[in-house]
Amino acid sequence: MNKSLIFLLVLLSLAFAKQTYKVMNEQSSEGELYFQQKLDHYAPLDNRTWAQRYFVMDHWFNKTAQPLVILYICGEGECNGVQYNSSFTSKIAEIHNGIVLSLEHRFYGKSQPFGFGNDSYALPNLKYLTAQQALNDLAWFIQYVKDNQLFGITPNMPWITIGGSYPGALSAWFRYKFPHLTIGALASSAVVNAYADFYEFDQQISDSLSKNSGNCRQIVHDINVNVTNILKKGTPQQKQQLKAYFNSTLITDGDFMFYFSDITVMGVQYGSRVAMCDLLMSNQTFAGVLQNLATYALQVGVTPDQYGAYYLRNTTYSHERNARQWYYQVCSEFGWLFTPAKHYPMRSEILTMSYWTEWCNSAYDGAFPNTEVTNNYFGGLDIQATNLIFTNGGEDPWQWASKRTPTLPGMQSYIADCDQCAHCVDLRTPSPNDSPILKEIRNKTLSSFATWKNEFYAKQSQKKPSFVEQKIVVQ
Numbered sequence: 001m002n003k004s005l006i007f008l009l010v011l012l013s014l015a016f017a018k019q020t021y022k023v024m025n026e027q028s029s030e031g032e033l034y035f036q037q038k039l040d041h042y043a044p045l046d047n048r049t050w051a052q053r054y055f056v057m058d059h060w061f062n063k064t065a066q067p068l069v070i071l072y073i074c075g076e077g078e079c080n081g082v083q084y085n086s087s088f089t090s091k092i093a094e095i096h097n098g099i100v101l102s103l104e105h106r107f108y109g110k111s112q113p114f115g116f117g118n119d120s121y122a123l124p125n126l127k128y129l130t131a132q133q134a135l136n137d138l139a140w141f142i143q144y145v146k147d148n149q150l151f152g153i154t155p156n157m158p159w160i161t162i163g164g165s166y167p168g169a170l171s172a173w174f175r176y177k178f179p180h181l182t183i184g185a186l187a188s189s190a191v192v193n194a195y196a197d198f199y200e201f202d203q204q205i206s207d208s209l210s211k212n213s214g215n216c217r218q219i220v221h222d223i224n225v226n227v228t229n230i231l232k233k234g235t236p237q238q239k240q241q242l243k244a245y246f247n248s249t250l251i252t253d254g255d256f257m258f259y260f261s262d263i264t265v266m267g268v269q270y271g272s273r274v275a276m277c278d279l280l281m282s283n284q285t286f287a288g289v290l291q292n293l294a295t296y297a298l299q300v301g302v303t304p305d306q307y308g309a310y311y312l313r314n315t316t317y318s319h320e321r322n323a324r325q326w327y328y329q330v331c332s333e334f335g336w337l338f339t340p341a342k343h344y345p346m347r348s349e350i351l352t353m354s355y356w357t358e359w360c361n362s363a364y365d366g367a368f369p370n371t372e373v374t375n376n377y378f379g380g381l382d383i384q385a386t387n388l389i390f391t392n393g394g395e396d397p398w399q400w401a402s403k404r405t406p407t408l409p410g411m412q413s414y415i416a417d418c419d420q421c422a423h424c425v426d427l428r429t430p431s432p433n434d435s436p437i438l439k440e441i442r443n444k445t446l447s448s449f450a451t452w453k454n455e456f457y458a459k460q461s462q463k464k465p466s467f468v469e470q471k472i473v474v475q
C-alpha cells in the first residue's frame, strides 16, 4: 500500500469519526469493572484467583466500522482508565472507531492479589509481582473478553496495546511474547533494557537542564554538593535541622539524597523544566533554593516515604503508596539504580552502587536485581518483534533504557527531540501547539495503526465474507 493511500485512509477515518461523535456520546459507558485473574500463570495446578480491576471506554466504539480494540496497559500506580476526550489513546480510539480497555497492574491500585491488609506486600506475596506474571495477566484478560464477547467485542476484531514507561516496556514485551494476540503495539518511553548502574539517567537530567536559560543546572548541581557537605561534615544539629525541614528524620543520608534529587527529576522528566527552573532561579540563596525545592516537592507529590528503606519495608497496603511494590520490581528484576552522572552530576556523590546495593538489601531482605535474567528473557535491546513502535522524548532521562534505534524491519523508533518533550510525551493529549516533530511522530503511529488494521480486515474478508464485512468493503 503506498503512502498517499494510507494518508487518504487516515483522513477519511478522521472525517468519519467527526460525523459519528454526537451519536456515540449518548451511548458511552465509562466505569470500573473486575474479573477473576489467575494468581500464578506458571503453576497449572494452582487455581487461586483474585479480583483484577479494569476500565472500559466505548465512547468511540462502532462495531460495524472496522474497529480497533485498544488494550491500554496500566503500570506501577493506580489505574484510572482512559477518558473519552483526553490523551492520545482516546484520539486513536476516535480515529479507529475503537474501544479502550485499561487493565490495572497486579499489586497496584485496587488490584491486590493479597487483599488490603498488613501483609499484602510481604515478600512471600511479592514473589507473584513480576513482569512475566503481568504479561500473562494481559493475555488471560484478552482471552476472558473474547470468550465472553464482552462489550460487543467479537473474536474477529484486531487488538493493539498501548503503554508508557514501564507499561511501555510491557507493551513491547507483550508484542514479543504474545504476537498472536495483537496486530501491533505502541511502546512509549518503553524501558526495555534492564541494567543496574544507570548513570545515564542523571547525565540526561544534567543535559536537559543545560538547555534551560540561566544557571538552573548550576543551582541544582551546587545545592546537591552543599547539602551533601552538610550531611558529611555538618554538626549533628545542622544535619537534624536539614532533614527535619524535609520531614526526613527517619531515613538514611543516602535515602535522603535520593529523595532530594528526585524533586528536580520530576520537573525534567514530566516536561516542566522551564517552570521548575524559573522557581529555582527566583531566589539563589542556600535557604531560598531549599525552600523552593520543598515547595516544589509538595507540588509534584514527592515525599520521603517513597524513597526511604525504612518506609519501603512496610508491608501494609496503603491507597496512597506504591513505592514498596515498584522498588521491589526495581530491586528484583530491573535495576535502573540512579548513580551520579560522570560529568556535571545532578545528584549526590554518595549515591554510589554500594549505596544502592545496601538500599535494595535493606528494603527487601537481601534483594538485588538480576538484570541478566530479565534481559535474557525479554531480549533487552535485541527484542525481536514486528509491528512495534518505540517512541521517546528527547529530554527524557529514561530514553537511555529504551530502544532509540530500530533494528528490525517492521520495528519503528522515534525520538521527539523538542523543547520540554520528555517522558511519554506522545501519549499526552494532542494540542495544536505541539512541536512539528511530535505531530509527525503521532501521525506515523496513526498511519501504522491504519495499515495494520486494514491488513487485518482485508485478510478477514478474504477468508470468510459475511454481511458485516461486505458492508465494510462497500464503505
Ligand SMILES: *[C@@H]1O[C@H](CO)[C@@H](O)[C@H](O)[C@H]1NC(C)=O
Residues within 6 Å of the ligand: 019, 020, 023, 024, 062, 063, 064, 065, 475
Ligand atoms: C457505525 O458504522 C456504520 C458502518 O460504517 C455506520 O453506518 C454507522 O452510522 C455508524 N454508527 C454510528 C453510531 O456512528
Ligand SMILES: *[C@@H]1O[C@H](CO)[C@@H](O)[C@H](O)[C@H]1NC(C)=O
Residues within 6 Å of the ligand: 047
Ligand atoms: C482448586 O483446587 C483445589 C485442590 O485441587 C480443589 O479442592 C478446589 O475445588 C479447586 N477450586 C476451584 C474453584 O476449582
Ligand SMILES: *[C@@H]1O[C@H](CO)[C@@H](O)[C@H](O)[C@H]1NC(C)=O
Residues within 6 Å of the ligand: 085, 086, 429
Ligand atoms: C472532557 O469532558 C469533560 C466533560 O465531559 C470536561 O469536563 C473536560 O473538560 C473535557 N476535557 C478535555 C481535555 O477536553
Ligand SMILES: *[C@@H]1O[C@H](CO)[C@@H](O)[C@H](O)[C@H]1NC(C)=O
Residues within 6 Å of the ligand: 118, 119
Ligand atoms: C496484622 O494485623 C493482625 C490483626 O490485627 C495482627 O495480629 C498482626 O500481628 C499484624 N501483623 C503485622 C505484621 O503487623
Ligand SMILES: *[C@@H]1O[C@H](CO)[C@@H](O)[C@H](O)[C@H]1NC(C)=O
Residues within 6 Å of the ligand: 245, 246, 247, 294, 295, 297, 298, 303
Ligand atoms: C513536612 O510536613 C509538614 C507537616 O505535615 C508539612 O507542613 C510540610 O509541608 C512538609 N514538608 C515537606 C517538604 O514535605
Ligand SMILES: *[C@@H]1O[C@H](CO)[C@@H](O)[C@H](O)[C@H]1NC(C)=O
Residues within 6 Å of the ligand: 219, 222, 223, 226, 284, 285, 286, 289
Ligand atoms: C553552595 O556552596 C557554595 C560554596 O560554599 C556557595 O558559593 C554557593 O552559593 C552555594 N550554593 C547554594 C545554591 O547553596
Ligand SMILES: *[C@@H]1O[C@H](CO)[C@@H](O)[C@H](O)[C@H]1NC(C)=O
Residues within 6 Å of the ligand: 283, 284, 285, 287, 288, 289, 291
Ligand atoms: C530568599 O529566601 C530566603 C529564605 O526563605 C529569604 O530569607 C530571603 O529573604 C529570600 N530572598 C529574596 C531576595 O527573596
Ligand SMILES: *[C@@H]1O[C@H](CO)[C@@H](O)[C@H](O)[C@H]1NC(C)=O
Residues within 6 Å of the ligand: 314, 315, 316, 317, 318
Ligand atoms: C505501615 O503503613 C501503614 C499504612 O500506611 C501505616 O498505618 C503504619 O503505621 C505503617 N507502619 C509503620 C511501622 O510505619
Ligand SMILES: *[C@@H]1O[C@H](CO)[C@@H](O)[C@H](O)[C@H]1NC(C)=O
Residues within 6 Å of the ligand: 010, 011, 436, 439, 440, 443
Ligand atoms: C498529520 O496528519 C494530519 C492529518 O492526517 C495533517 O493535517 C498534518 O499536516 C500532519 N502533520 C504532520 C506534521 O505530518
